[in-house]
Every structure is written in C-alpha cells, then in structure tokens.
Amino acid sequence: RYGLDRVERVMDIAFAIDRHLDVHKGIGRKPYPVREVVEREVKPRPYADLFGEHTFALHKVVVGERLPPHPEKDLLWFFAQYAPLEPWERDVLEIIRAESYYFYPQFATKILNEGWATYWHAELLQHYAGLTPSETIDFGVLHAGVVNPGHRLQINPYYLGYRILTDIERRWDRLHAQGQSALTGRQKLFEIRTHENDVSLLSNYLTQELVDELDLFAYGYACEHGPEDRKKCRKCGEIEIKSRRVEDVVRSLVAPRYNYGVPKIVVSNVLDDGTLLMEHDRGDLGTLDLRYAEKTLEYLHELWKKPVRLRTTNSQGEPVVLKYTAAGFEMGEHIGLLNPPDQARLSSPPTFEWTAGGNDSFSVNLSLDPNFSFRNYSTYYDGGIIIRETRWTMPENLWNLAPKGKPIYWKIRGVRSADRPQTIVESRDVRHFLRV
Structure with a gap:
C-alpha cells in the first residue's frame, strides 16, 4: 500500500536508534x-x-x-508519540522498539549466556562415556574453535564467559571443602545464572589472578593532545597498554555494556519554533563518531521535520553543537576569536571582535590567569557585561585597571537565549594582549 522503498526507509531510521531505550520503564508507556x-x-x-x-x-x-517534562532517553518512543508521522510510520517504529526490548536481555547477558552454553557443552561431552575416539577428537576440535580467545579487535564472549565460570566453580569447590561456603562450585554457578548479568558477573567475579592468566589488559591512546600539540607529538594516534589491573580491565569490559552499548543521548527540550534539542551525556565513554552522528541526525530530522540540534563535546572536552536542518548538516556554533590578534601589544583600550557561532548574547572574560581559575581582573556572564553584538570596546575605567607589561588573557562566552536550558558555549581559543 505504501511502497517498499518508503517502508524500508522508515525501518532504516528506526534501526538507527533502536537501542536508545529506557529499559527501566518498559514497553507500555502513556504519553506525557x-x-x-x-x-x-x-x-x-x-x-x-x-x-x-x-x-x-x-x-x-x-x-x-x-515537552519533554524530563530528559527522555527512549528515542523511539518519543518520536512515535510526538513526531508528525503517519499511523503506519508510528506502527513501524513501535514494532522495532518492541523487538529491541525483546533482544535487550540477550545483550545484557551475552558473556554469561555464551559461557554457560560452552560450560555445559564441555561438561556433558567430557562425561559422556558413549563417545568413540573419533567423536572425541571431533568434539575437541569443535570446542577449541568455540573457546578461541578472540582476535585483535575484540575478545570472544564464549571464551571469557567459560573461563570465568570454570574459575568460579574451582574457587567455590575449594571454599566449600574448607568449610567457608555452604555452596559447592556447581551450586554457585546456578546461583550466578539466576541473579547476574554481564556487568555484575565481571565486576564481582573477575579476579586479578584470572586477568593475569588470560593476559587481559586495558588499552588506549598514548596521549590526548589538542589539535596544535598533536602536530608536534610523535606518539599521538598510537595505541598502548594502559593497565593490567583488574579494576581497569573490568571498567574497559563493562563500558560497552552500559546503556545497551550506545551513547547516552536524551531529548532535552522542544523550542517554540519546533527545534528539537538533544544532549549527549558523554561520561567517561568517549565522543561521538561524526560519520554516524551526521547520518543519524539526518534520519531524526526526517522524522521530526524541524531542525534537530545535538549538544556534545569533542575529545578535548570542548562543547560542540551538531545541527541538521533543511539546509543539511552543520557542525559548529562555536565562537571564533577575531580581534585583537594573539599577543597584541596595545596602548589604548582594545576592541574585541568574534564570530557569533549561533549565539545571541555574549560576555567577555578577562583574566591574568590563562586557565581563568580565579576572578582576577575579569568580567563574567553572571553579573558581568552582557553584549548583544559580536564586538565590544573596553571602557576606559576598565582599561585603567589593566596592569602594564603582564599578559591579559581573554575569551568569549556565548548564550543562545531561546534554549531551555540555555546553551552556553565558550570560544575554543584563549588569546592574550599586553598593555604597554
């Protein structure tokens, strides 16, 4: 009735955000x-x-x-309820959302489930007396392939789960024999199967001894320099072993298992003009891949039919706004400093100039400290000078307070007043001048 291409397009959009659920609220939800x-x-x-x-x-x-009354992380539900969609399009979103809920328990227990299956596969066939020598060899070859540790990009969940469970069984059998546990190893495994998921299994039962035995480690980039310093550093971009401590290994293993394995992104507000505001809660899980972010925002704009803006941060922790409108994808809304140039030597009050970056209100921040860690010779947004233009000339009375011969650092803060909550963005660069 609606055409294969149209239906598949809506399905593609839904699959792009099908893991952005609020698993604690369940499938059945009422509108706000x-x-x-x-x-x-x-x-x-x-x-x-x-x-x-x-x-x-x-x-x-x-x-x-x-709208919404609180940050909403169930994106499929939100768009199914509030985007201007046809009834059949809502049905597609709701069907894929229900399917995603169905698969969530399997995602949350991937290591435990695969380890459990591998454990019993080995246990049953090792104790089965009816195997011929040829069948025993076939089983050994098959089992060795199943518990292959993995490859360079990821660890094999069958292998990791199996090794953790056999380690638990061995440890609890020893504790039971010593009278320190009422449960045998086998009984402990059934208890774990009943109550744990991957996050709790790794957090509670992966030991330093097993980490050392399996040669597990946490890795990362050798350094995290900014764009300018990165050009001077030979190690930037290199990956190295960061730690072999069990705490760090567990943190690395469980990180991709939080939030259904996707970035935590919420709908924070809908502006009066219909613009959809979204927030990325980065935490310690890294930044967004712009290739995927651009395509996903295109999908969301197609559903919402109004501008969509996503606030996030880059790898240096600087605020970035990604936007998709009828004109296409934009990355920016940052503030660029224009004048005075860096390290300028001035004998009269300077005129500061900058780019708006999508903001409508600004404040000039001045400090003797390049990190702006204390309010020495500064103007601030809260109670400071609010500017509605992208230029400002320092008044004489403030200029007269400037010490001579010392670097005076400056940056710009911008605010988009229509946003609720307001978007506050700082210029990426910090410049300084000297009064002579």
Whole structure:
C-alpha cells in the first residue's frame, strides 16, 4: 500500500536508534500529561493534629509544562508519540522498539549466556562415556574453535564467559571443602545464572589472578593532545597498554555494556519554533563518531521535520553543537576569536571582535590567569557585561585597571537565549594582549 522503498526507509531510521531505550520503564508507556492544573492530596506530617494542622490538604500543581517534562532517553518512543508521522510510520517504529526490548536481555547477558552454553557443552561431552575416539577428537576440535580467545579487535564472549565460570566453580569447590561456603562450585554457578548479568558477573567475579592468566589488559591512546600539540607529538594516534589491573580491565569490559552499548543521548527540550534539542551525556565513554552522528541526525530530522540540534563535546572536552536542518548538516556554533590578534601589544583600550557561532548574547572574560581559575581582573556572564553584538570596546575605567607589561588573557562566552536550558558555549581559543 505504501511502497517498499518508503517502508524500508522508515525501518532504516528506526534501526538507527533502536537501542536508545529506557529499559527501566518498559514497553507500555502513556504519553506525557497535557498542560493542566490538577489537585493532589498532600499527606499530613506525623502528629500534625497535635499542632493544629489539617489532617489532609489539596495542593494545586501544574503538570505538562514542557515537552519533554524530563530528559527522555527512549528515542523511539518519543518520536512515535510526538513526531508528525503517519499511523503506519508510528506502527513501524513501535514494532522495532518492541523487538529491541525483546533482544535487550540477550545483550545484557551475552558473556554469561555464551559461557554457560560452552560450560555445559564441555561438561556433558567430557562425561559422556558413549563417545568413540573419533567423536572425541571431533568434539575437541569443535570446542577449541568455540573457546578461541578472540582476535585483535575484540575478545570472544564464549571464551571469557567459560573461563570465568570454570574459575568460579574451582574457587567455590575449594571454599566449600574448607568449610567457608555452604555452596559447592556447581551450586554457585546456578546461583550466578539466576541473579547476574554481564556487568555484575565481571565486576564481582573477575579476579586479578584470572586477568593475569588470560593476559587481559586495558588499552588506549598514548596521549590526548589538542589539535596544535598533536602536530608536534610523535606518539599521538598510537595505541598502548594502559593497565593490567583488574579494576581497569573490568571498567574497559563493562563500558560497552552500559546503556545497551550506545551513547547516552536524551531529548532535552522542544523550542517554540519546533527545534528539537538533544544532549549527549558523554561520561567517561568517549565522543561521538561524526560519520554516524551526521547520518543519524539526518534520519531524526526526517522524522521530526524541524531542525534537530545535538549538544556534545569533542575529545578535548570542548562543547560542540551538531545541527541538521533543511539546509543539511552543520557542525559548529562555536565562537571564533577575531580581534585583537594573539599577543597584541596595545596602548589604548582594545576592541574585541568574534564570530557569533549561533549565539545571541555574549560576555567577555578577562583574566591574568590563562586557565581563568580565579576572578582576577575579569568580567563574567553572571553579573558581568552582557553584549548583544559580536564586538565590544573596553571602557576606559576598565582599561585603567589593566596592569602594564603582564599578559591579559581573554575569551568569549556565548548564550543562545531561546534554549531551555540555555546553551552556553565558550570560544575554543584563549588569546592574550599586553598593555604597554
């Protein structure tokens, strides 16, 4: 009825965000409450009647003030509910969302499940007396392939899960024999199968001894320099072993298992003009791959049919806004410094100039400290000078406070006033001048 190409296009869009779920809220969710005033009963404090207070009270509250009322991480649900879609398009999104919920438990227990299957495969065939010598060899070859440690890009979950479970069985059998555990190794394995997932299995049962035996390690880039320093560093881009400590290895193994293995991205607000604001909560899990971010924002813009903006940070921790509009993908909304040039020697009050970067309000920050760690000779956004243009001339009274012969550092902060919460972006560069 709708055409294969149209249906597949919507499916492609849904699959691009199918892991961005809120697994704790479940499949069945009601839409957000509409804006209305409701009365809610307020429970009395203990012994309120002794102080002459009413035993109950009705309190009027406003619900449904904004969309969404809280940061929303279930992206498929949000777009199915609030994007201007045709009914069949909503159905496609909801079907793929339900399918993603179905597969989540398998994702959360991948190492444990595969280790469990491998453990019993080996256990049953090793104790089965009916195998011929030829069948025993066939089993050994097959099992060796299953528990191959992995390759250079990732570790084999069958191997890791199997080794952790056999290590647990051995340790708990020893504890049981010493009277230190009521459970045998086999009983402990059934307890773990019932209660644990991959994150808790790795966090609670991977030991330093097993890390050393399996030669596990955490790795990363040799250094994380900025764009300028990166040109001078020979080690930038090289990958090296960072740690062999069990805590660091566990952190590396469990990191891709949080949040269904995808970046934590939420819908934070819908502006009056329909622009969709999204936030990337980076945490310690790295930055976004711009190739995937651009294509995904294109998909979301196709669903939302209004501009979509995603706030994130780059590898240096600097704020970056990714935007997709009818004109296409844009990466920017950062502020560029224009004048005065860096290391300028000035004998009169300077005129500062910069690019807007999508912001409409600005403040000039001045400091004797290049890190701006203290408010020495500074103007600040909160209570400082608010500028509606992209240029500002320092007044004479402030210029007269500037010490002579010392570097005075400056940067710009910008605010997009329409955003709720407001987007605050700082210039990437810091420049300085000297008063002579």
